[in-house]
Amino acid sequence: MTGIIEAHNLRKNYGSLVAVDGISFTVRKGEVFGFLGPNGAGKTTTMKMIACVSPRSSGVLRVFDQDPDVQPAEIKQRLGVVPQETNLDPDFTCFGNLATYAGYFSIPPHSAQKKADELLDFVQLLEKRDVEVEKLSGGMKRRLILARALVNGPDLLILDEPTIGLDPQARHLIWEKLKTLQAQGNTIVLTTHYLDEAARLCDRLVIMDHGKILVEGAPADLVKQHVGDEIVEVEKSAEVLACLAAHNIPHEVTGDTVQIATDSSREIAKILFNSCQPKKMLTRPATLEDVFLKLTGRTLRD
Amino acid sequence: MTHLFSVPPVSGRAIRVWHRNLVVFVRTWKVNFFPPFIDALLYLFAIGMGIGSYIKEVDGVPYINFIAPAILAISVMNSAFFECTYGSYVRMYYQKSFDAMIATPLSIEDVIAGELLWGATRSVMYVAIMLPVLFAFGVISLPLSLLALPLAFLGGLMFAGIGMCITAITPGIDSLNYPMFLFITPMMLFSGTFFPLTLLPVAFQYIAVALLPLTHVVAIMRMFTLPALSWTILLHLAWIAAVTILFCVMSINLMKKRLIV
Numbered sequence: 001m002t003g004i005i006e007a008h009n010l011r012k013n014y015g016s017l018v019a020v021d022g023i024s025f026t027v028r029k030g031e032v033f034g035f036l037g038p039n040g041a042g043k044t045t046t047m048k049m050i051a052c053v054s055p056r057s058s059g060v061l062r063v064f065d066q067d068p069d070v071q072p073a074e075i076k077q078r079l080g081v082v083p084q085e086t087n088l089d090p091d092f093t094c095f096g097n098l099a100t101y102a103g104y105f106s107i108p109p110h111s112a113q114k115k116a117d118e119l120l121d122f123v124q125l126l127e128k129r130d131v132e133v134e135k136l137s138g139g140m141k142r143r144l145i146l147a148r149a150l151v152n153g154p155d156l157l158i159l160d161e162p163t164i165g166l167d168p169q170a171r172h173l174i175w176e177k178l179k180t181l182q183a184q185g186n187t188i189v190l191t192t193h194y195l196d197e198a199a200r201l202c203d204r205l206v207i208m209d210h211g212k213i214l215v216e217g218a219p220a221d222l223v224k225q226h227v228g229d230e231i232v233e234v235e236k237s238a239e240v241l242a243c244l245a246a247h248n249i250p251h252e253v254t255g256d257t258v259q260i261a262t263d264s265s266r267e268i269a270k271i272l273f274n275s276c277q278p279k280k281m282l283t284r285p286a287t288l289e290d291v292f293l294k295l296t297g298r299t300l301r302d
Numbered sequence: 303m304t305h306l307f308s309v310p311p312v313s314g315r316a317i318r319v320w321h322r323n324l325v326v327f328v329r330t331w332k333v334n335f336f337p338p339f340i341d342a343l344l345y346l347f348a349i350g351m352g353i354g355s356y357i358k359e360v361d362g363v364p365y366i367n368f369i370a371p372a373i374l375a376i377s378v379m380n381s382a383f384f385e386c387t388y389g390s391y392v393r394m395y396y397q398k399s400f401d402a403m404i405a406t407p408l409s410i411e412d413v414i415a416g417e418l419l420w421g422a423t424r425s426v427m428y429v430a431i432m433l434p435v436l437f438a439f440g441v442i443s444l445p446l447s448l449l450a451l452p453l454a455f456l457g458g459l460m461f462a463g464i465g466m467c468i469t470a471i472t473p474g475i476d477s478l479n480y481p482m483f484l485f486i487t488p489m490m491l492f493s494g495t496f497f498p499l500t501l502l503p504v505a506f507q508y509i510a511v512a513l514l515p516l517t518h519v520v521a522i523m524r525m526f527t528l529p530a531l532s533w534t535i536l537l538h539l540a541w542i543a544a545v546t547i548l549f550c551v552m553s554i555n556l557m558k559k560r561l562i563v
Contacts, residue, residue, distance in 0.1 A: 014563065053404050054563060073313070073407040081405040087398035091326040100325065104318050104406035152406075 002065055003028045004156055004187045005050055010059035012045050012211075019045040021211030022059065027156075027189055032182055034198045034205030035191040036288075038296050042211040043191040044084060047160045050189065051081050064155070077105060080154030084161045084191075086141050088133045094120060094144055095129045098151055105152040112151070119147035123177065139170030146177060157181065159190040163197060175201060195288040209296045219288050226294060227286040230265040233257050234272060235280040243276035252294075261286060261294075310554040312415040315408050319416025320423065327427075338377060338431040345373045346439055349496065360498060363528060370441040371523035372495035374429050374450055375457070378523075379516050381428040382421040382458035383486060386465035386553075387478050390417050394469070400561060410561055414554045418462045425458025426451055442527040449526045457519040460542055463549030464515070470556035493517040494524075518542050 003026035012020040020042040027033045035043040048054035050063055052072035061068055063075045089097050095116050102112030120126045123143040128136060133144065142162065149157060162178070163171040171194075178201060182188055192198050198205055199219045206216045215222055234240055236256045244251050244258065249268065251260045262268045265283040272278045327334055350366035357365040393399040403413050429450050436442045468481050492502065493516035499507050510517045518538040525531050 051405060053401075072409065073315075076405065076407045079405070083401065083405065085398060085401070087402040089322075089399055089402065090397055091329070096325075100322055101402070101406065103321065104315070104403060104408050106315070106318075106407070 002062075004064060005189065006060070006062040006065075007046075008060040010046070010049065010061050011057045012042070012049060012054070013057045018211050020049070023206075023208070023211070023213045025206055025213065025216065027187060029187055030182070030185055031203040032178070032188040032190065032201050034202035035189070035208060036193075036195065036198050036205055036292060037191075037208035040210075041208040041296075043208055044160055046208075047158055047189070047191060051079060051158050052076050077152065078155045080149035080152065080157045082142075082145050082149045082157070082159040082162050084164065086138075086145060088141060088144060088148070090132070090134050093130050093132055094125055094136070097133055097144060098148055101148050102151040107152065115151055119150055122150070123147040124173070139166050139173075142166055142170065142174065143177075146174065150181075155187065157186055157188045159188065161191055161193065163192070163194065171197070195292055199288045207292060207295055214295045215291075222291050223286050223288060227290045228261045228263045229286060230262055230283055231286050231290060232260045232262060232265050232268045232272070232281065232283050234260070234276075234278045237277075237279060240272070240276050240278055243272070247271055247275070259290075261290065306552055306555050308551075308555060310411040310415070310551060310558070311409070312411045312554070313409065316412040316415035316419065318408060319403065319413050320419045323417070323420040324423070327424075334427075335431065338381075338428045339435060341377065342373060342432040342435040345369070346436070346441070350439075350441070353496075364441075366439070367441045367528065368524075369496055370436050371450075371527040372493075372520050373436070374432060374454070374527070375493075375516060375520040375523045376490050376495060377428045377432060378425040378454045378457040378519055379461050379486065379489065381424040382461040383465040385424045386417060386421040386462040387469050387472075387481070388475070389421075390466060391469050391472065391475055391478065393417075394561070395475070404561075410558050411554050414466060414557045415550075418459060418466060418550055418553065421462030421465065422455045422458035425454040425461070429454040436527075443529055446529040446531075447527045450523060453519070453522055453526065456539075456542055456546065457515075459550065460515055460519075460546040463546055463551075463553050466553035467549055467556055470553055470560050489514050489516040494520050515542070515545055 005027040008024045009022045010020060010024065011022050023046065035046060037043050045054065049056050049061060049068065052068040052075050055069055064078060066075050068075055089100060092100055098116035098119055099112045102115055107115065117126070120129055123146055125140060125143055125147065128140060133141065136144065146162065163174050166174070175197070178188060190201065202219055204216065204218055206213045208214065215226065217225070234257065236253060236258050240258055244260070249260060249271070251258050260268050269281065269283060272281060346366065349369055354365035359365060360368040400410070400413050404410050433442070433447060433450060437444060437447070468478065472478055492506070492510055493514045494510070495516070499510055499517070502510065518541050522535055522538050525535055
């Protein structure tokens, strides 16, 4: 079975800068597929190529088994896009934004208006129906953008940092809505910086850096495969470091903590207690964040 | 690859963009209705009756009747040019409206074509509001002056295209001031508007005819409002048509180059 999106050796150059450096992936129908990576990894560029607004430099890209270079309008008719930047139309109310946007998909006015009200209800903005968008809070604007992306009943939803800058309440609401959409059979592709968000939402994801895909898989599998089950964190001291080295235990120093990834925290804890005189120590489950930092490093990108 | 002069593939969806601007225009009709109305009155009083009381006649025509078509032509120029420079730039850069639109089946070519059509429509609306005022003052003649409306559309499209080319290459909104005072203001004064072209030195007359688009709009407009039709209307129309096509095509290709990377 072919996927909703098929990319093979997909590449994008801006002049001499290589933004996306030959990536291949398949997004299957009905799944939530995530793109993770530090700033400048090429996530947004990939989203733009899928959304038919930025032509690829080379490689193969098929969306709904169509070529974005050849049939952009046909593909875009079936896409819902939530951009990173809030680009609601400030000349309209919430309702006006949705109704006008529906017009761009050639949806007749009557159905457009009905759909707009349904969607305002879906993202819990019905009481803001006739409010100018400039007066909305950041969270409301993001919800309205999500509603806008749904006006055409898309088969594929593309979300670029859907919850950026939102408070926890607003993030949870967006997550809940995305879960509902997935349950209704929508295919969703998203980028995010929030690794808890990715772990929570994505069926499968890729981690990108420097325009390349580093790993691909289900969040839990990636954690298990690249880090292990658990992380033991212990306060850094000369004794602890010497002791870990003596026992040949691989570890990573970050600031004043030492992290040891392991499948058996009990064993590590035992060794530490018995021979290393640790001060503070804690054990926690390994997360996607550990995988992310392990693969992309701790150096700041911006 | 898109070249400067390649024919852009515009679809009928462009009308959606035009319609969006129309809806906003209607929503804010109060601020849109009065400027042309006041404009017409200001020109008539200040230049027509003020300066006109000294001049009386130009080429056997009452001065106020001589400048009435110029007022219309200048409005055609200003409304379309302003709409497709400041108006389009704000929608493109500050409101990110074009980005939002091209995420739908609309292509960038459709979006820009819609904006150009809208710029021309603004000119038509401006003229449509001014015509009754000028007629009430008895300075234009009907019914031929009604042809000012289709002319406003054609001339408006030309200035929309020129404006959009500038918008496509401007580094920022402040730079849009340059074409305003280097191009629009001189044109407003030296295109046979408030005094006949023949008063200019011959070299300048050639320049005005060859390079200043407003010259041709004023000339045709005057033929309609006096009325004084002449076969030279065909030359003026041909000049406007050629320049309109050239700049509209270029503006779409330049905008695509700017926005699709």
